[in-house]
Amino acid sequence: RALPLLWHRQRYIDEVSRLIDQFRPDVCMTDLEYFVPRAAERAGLPCLTLDHQHVITCCRHDLPRDMWWDAAIQGLTPRYLFRPTAENLIISFYAPPVLPRYKARIAPPILRDSVLALQPHDAGHVLVYQSNSTHRALVDFLRAATDRICYVYGYDRTEGREGNVVFMRKSE
Template sequence: MATIFFGVQGEGRGHAARALALVEALRPHHRLVLYANGQAFEMLEPLYVGSDVELYRLPDVAFRYGPGRRLSYVRTGLGNAHYLWRLRQLVRMVELHMEREQPDLVLTDFEPVTARAARAAGVPFLSVDHQHFLLTHDLSDLPAHLRRYAAFMAPFVHAWYQGQTETVVSSFFSAPIKPRWRRCVPIGVLLRREVREASVEDRDHLVAYVRRSAPRSVLEALAASRREVRVYGLGERPSVGRLRFRAIDPHRFVEDLATCEALVTTAGNQLVGESLYLGKPVLAMPEMGNYEQQINATFLRRSGAGAAHDMERLGGLDVERFLDRGPRYREHIERRRLDGLPRALERIEAHLQTPSRVLPFAPPAAPAPAPLREAV
């Protein structure tokens, strides 16, 4: 049994969903020590309090939005200035923890503290995320404004952390790998056990996932679809017409997704991939100013497995047109290619000095009581 430290970035649900997939597969065979912040910590906390998985909280890193609900990189940078000022202190704290525990391997899902601490402590680490596609993938066939964004962001992704033994990039789409990134391993989406084992049905409700920053017109467009819409991301609240507002619950969400007609969502990589794996077409609404989501939406549209539309301009007719084309979208969904978990586990085990001989999808071990830890 190896000891694995795992850092999880907390902005959006995708990082936490990837972490859950890996933790639940590795947990029966290895000791897991997690560091997470923001939404990732909030999703992981109720699952691992008092369990055999150790969980520590890091300070939050969050996106900031400007006028017109547009993602603001300036406000994001200024809003996280205190985090950046404390970064060296946080890295030293985790480095000391690693020196005490002597982990065999460190994983990071775009979380810089654990990555930098691993490098300082001399522990090999793997980067397992989606964001590194901006560095590793050849995006030369994208529209010019998206190519400019990728070129602008690539140095920041590289500066976030470096020195990883290998870069594993999880994505629902595929693109050529740049020649200089020979140590990049492209894989599909990291699917949680609930998603992999979900009973898929085709009922007549929709699932929608939106952030609180979404304009009210999105809800109006969904309400015009004449279908029940199960809305996640806005918290639990009284129903409005056919809109049913539900609190985030990983199990209930997967059940709703597996039985829906289609998904309407922001263009995050993880959720788009989970929906496609379940055979559900996706209408993606990239957030204004979020060019990473715009790239995801572009690849989705090109795949033929879904549609993309500006969030600010979405109307009821756009939703109806998308639903009318549902059968055509389903024909283009390639489910087999989307499951990236086996390949990710293969690469993790390859980097462990004493790889597990147990099948990776055995049931999780019974949890042992342990207190929740918090990094301050």
């Protein structure tokens, strides 16, 4: 799906540019995506981002040595495919230090009312969301750290079990 979009990217940038000309905003704002920053740049407008991905490129991370290559590769997308933006609001549960060269701020996630209304309780298991399945040590850690069942979402495996670790499909 991405190739046809990129193949016709100029048409989409032109379309967004026309909308900017009609609407005449003072600033453009986007979640991490390709077209709005380019159209904003063309119009001479600042563009702000609101996303989690810039935590990769705008922040300093103390990673284990074997994770640096993965982090560098993941950082290529926001760094080179997308245009630089004037400022970044990074939504993240954790707040690593922002690198001085970036105008970025980290804010906690905005949670739905249905999530906030939930009462914490011990259901006898551990819920794990893993957005990067390249780090095998997570599964080994969970197997060694607890006897409780660990439901892991977001890993490259979507079914099956290894000891107390159960792999699940992503879902809302």
